[in-house]
Amino acid sequence: MLSVVGRYLIFLGKLFTRRETLRVYWNRFLDECLAIGISSIFIVAIVAVFIGAVTCVQTRANLVSPLVPVYIVSNIVRDMTLLELSSTFMCVVLAGKVGSNIAGELGTMKITEQIDALEVMGINSASYLVLPKLLASVFTFPLLAIISGFLGIFGGYLAGTLTGIITPEDYIYGIRYSFVPFNVFIAIIKAFVFGFLISTISAFKGYYTRGGALEVGQASTSAVTNSCIAVLIADYLLAELLT
Amino acid sequence: MIEIKNISKSFNDRQVLDNVSGVFKKGQTSLVIGASGTGKSVLLKCMLDLVRPENGATLYDGRDFYIGEEEDKKNIRREMGVLFQGGALFDSQTVHQNIQFPLDMLTEMPEKEKKERVEFCLQRVGLEGTGNRMPSEISGGMKKRVGIARAIVMNPKYLFCDEPNSGLDPLTSIKIDELIKEITEEYNTTTVIITHDMNSVLSIGDYIMFLYKGKKLWEGNSQTILDTTVPELEEFVFSNRALKQMRDDKRH
Numbered sequence: 204m205l206s207v208v209g210r211y212l213i214f215l216g217k218l219f220t221r222r223e224t225l226r227v228y229w230n231r232f233l234d235e236c237l238a239i240g241i242s243s244i245f246i247v248a249i250v251a252v253f254i255g256a257v258t259c260v261q262t263r264a265n266l267v268s269p270l271v272p273v274y275i276v277s278n279i280v281r282d283m284t285l286l287e288l289s290s291t292f293m294c295v296v297l298a299g300k301v302g303s304n305i306a307g308e309l310g311t312m313k314i315t316e317q318i319d320a321l322e323v324m325g326i327n328s329a330s331y332l333v334l335p336k337l338l339a340s341v342f343t344f345p346l347l348a349i350i351s352g353f354l355g356i357f358g359g360y361l362a363g364t365l366t367g368i369i370t371p372e373d374y375i376y377g378i379r380y381s382f383v384p385f386n387v388f389i390a391i392i393k394a395f396v397f398g399f400l401i402s403t404i405s406a407f408k409g410y411y412t413r414g415g416a417l418e419v420g421q422a423s424t425s426a427v428t429n430s431c432i433a434v435l436i437a438d439y440l441l442a443e444l445l446t
Numbered sequence: 447m448i449e450i451k452n453i454s455k456s457f458n459d460r461q462v463l464d465n466v467s468g469v470f471k472k473g474q475t476s477l478v479i480g481a482s483g484t485g486k487s488v489l490l491k492c493m494l495d496l497v498r499p500e501n502g503a504t505l506y507d508g509r510d511f512y513i514g515e516e517e518d519k520k521n522i523r524r525e526m527g528v529l530f531q532g533g534a535l536f537d538s539q540t541v542h543q544n545i546q547f548p549l550d551m552l553t554e555m556p557e558k559e560k561k562e563r564v565e566f567c568l569q570r571v572g573l574e575g576t577g578n579r580m581p582s583e584i585s586g587g588m589k590k591r592v593g594i595a596r597a598i599v600m601n602p603k604y605l606f607c608d609e610p611n612s613g614l615d616p617l618t619s620i621k622i623d624e625l626i627k628e629i630t631e632e633y634n635t636t637t638v639i640i641t642h643d644m645n646s647v648l649s650i651g652d653y654i655m656f657l658y659k660g661k662k663l664w665e666g667n668s669q670t671i672l673d674t675t676v677p678e679l680e681e682f683v684f685s686n687r688a689l690k691q692m693r694d695d696k697r698h
Binding site for chain 2: 223227311312315316317319320322323324325326
C-alpha cells in the first residue's frame with residue numbers, strides 16, 4: 204500500500220518535470236476541456252435535476268409536522284445540493300465517466316506502445332498526456348459543480364411546484380432564507396480537489412497498465428473504485444476542515 | 447554506428463540479457479534474430495533506454511546514451527526513428543498528423559514546410575493520398591508504412607524496427623523489408639531490426655546477431671548464416687523446411 208502511494212507521488216512529480224512548451228499544453232488543455240468538461244454537461248445536468256427533484260419530494264414527504272414551515276423543504280434542497288450533491292455526488296458520477304475514460308485511454312496507449320513512441324521521441328509522456336487532463340479536470344469540475352448546483356435547486360423547484368407540494372413563492376423564500384454564500388465556495392473547493400484526485404488516480408492506473416485488453420479493463424475498474432474511495436475520504440476531510 | 451557493450455538485464459530472478467555486445471554499422475541493415483522470448487525486444491528497449499539495463503552501455507557514434515545531461519540524451523533521441531511492432535500510431539490523430547507529430551513537437555519548422563515533408567514521406571512509403579484517414583481505417587501493412595514514414599520524417603541517423611513483418615502477408619513483408627533496406631541505403635542510417643522472419647534474414651541481413659536465452663551465440667551475415675555449425679542457430683534457421691531441403695540438396 205505504501206509503495207503504491209510512493210509510486211503515485213513519484214508519478215505526480217513526473218508530471219511537472221521535463222515539460223513541453225506552453226503552446227503544446229494550451230492546445231491539449233482545450234481538447235481535454237472538451238473531452239472532460241463539455242462532454243460531461245449532459246450527464247451532470249440529468250443527474251442534478253433528478254437528484255434535486257427527488258430531494259425535494261422526499262424531504263416534503265418526511266416533514267409531517269405542521270409546526271415546520273413548508274419553505275424548509277427548499278432550504279434543505281439548497282443546502283443538500285450545495286454541500287454534497289453538486290460536488291460529491293456529481294464527482295462520484297464523474298469518477299465513473301471521466302475516470303474510466305482516462306484510465307482506458309492511457310492503458311490502451313500503454314499496451315499499444317504509443318507511450319513508448321512518445322518516450323523515444325524525447326517527450327515526457329506522463330507530462331504531455333496527463334498534465335492537460337489534470338488541468339482540464341481542476342478547471343472544469345468546479346464549473347460543472349456550479350451548473351450542477353443550479354440545476355439541482357431548479358430540479359427541486361420543478362418537482363415541488365409542478366406536483367403542488369410547495370408554492371413557487373415558498374420555494375424561492377426557502378432558498379434565500381439564511382443563505383450562507385461560503386457554501387458555494389465549499390462546493391467549488393470540493394470539486395477542485397475531487398477533479399485533481401479523479402484525474403491523477405485514473406491516469407496513474409492507466410499509465411502503469413501492463414498486459415493486454417483484460418488489464419486495460421481492470422485498470423479502468425480499479426481507477427473508478429480508487430477514485431470513488433479517494434473522493435469520499437477527501438469529502439470527509441474537507442467537511443471537517445471547512446464547516 | 448551503434449555499439450552495445452556488455453548489456454545485461456534481468457526481471458526479478460530471470461536473466462533476460464547476459465553480457466550482450468555488438469556493433470551495428472552505418473548504412474547497413476543489422477538484424478537481431480532469435481526465437482520468441484530470447485530477449486530481442488528487451489535488447490531493443492535497452493538500446494532505446496525504455497528499459498535501463500543493470501550493466502553495460504549503448505554508444506551512439508561514441509556518445510554514451512545512459513550517462514550525461516538530459517539535453518544530450520534528448521539530442522540523441524532526435525536522431526532516432528523507431529518503427530514499433532504494431533505501428534504505435536496515435537489513435538486520435540489522422541495519418542498526416544501522426545507523421546507530422548515529431549516535427550510539431552521537436553522542430554520550429556514553418557507549417558508549410560512540415561506539410562511538404564509529410565507529403566514527401568507519405569510518397570516515399572507509397573501512401574500518397576491517405577493522409578486524412580484515421581489509423582483505424584487502414585490495414586496492418588499500411589500502419590507499418592505510416593510507422594516508417596513517422597520514423598523517417600526527422601531524417602534519423604538511427605532507425606530501429608521491432609518485428610516489422612509481424613502479422614503481415616508474405617508479399618507485404620517483402621515490400622516492407624525492401625522499403626527499410628532502400629531507406630537505409632538512401633539516408634545512410636544505422637538500421638537495427640528485431641525479427642524472427644527468415645525471409646528478412648536472408649534478403650536484407652547485412653549483419654546478423656543471433657540471441658539464444660539472452661546470450662549472443664553467433665554473428666555474421668545473410669551469406670554465412672546458412673553455413674552455421676552452431677546447433678541452436680541451425681535449429682532456428684532450418685526449422686523452415688524449404689531451407690532445410692536447400693541445405694541438404696547443397697550437401698549432396
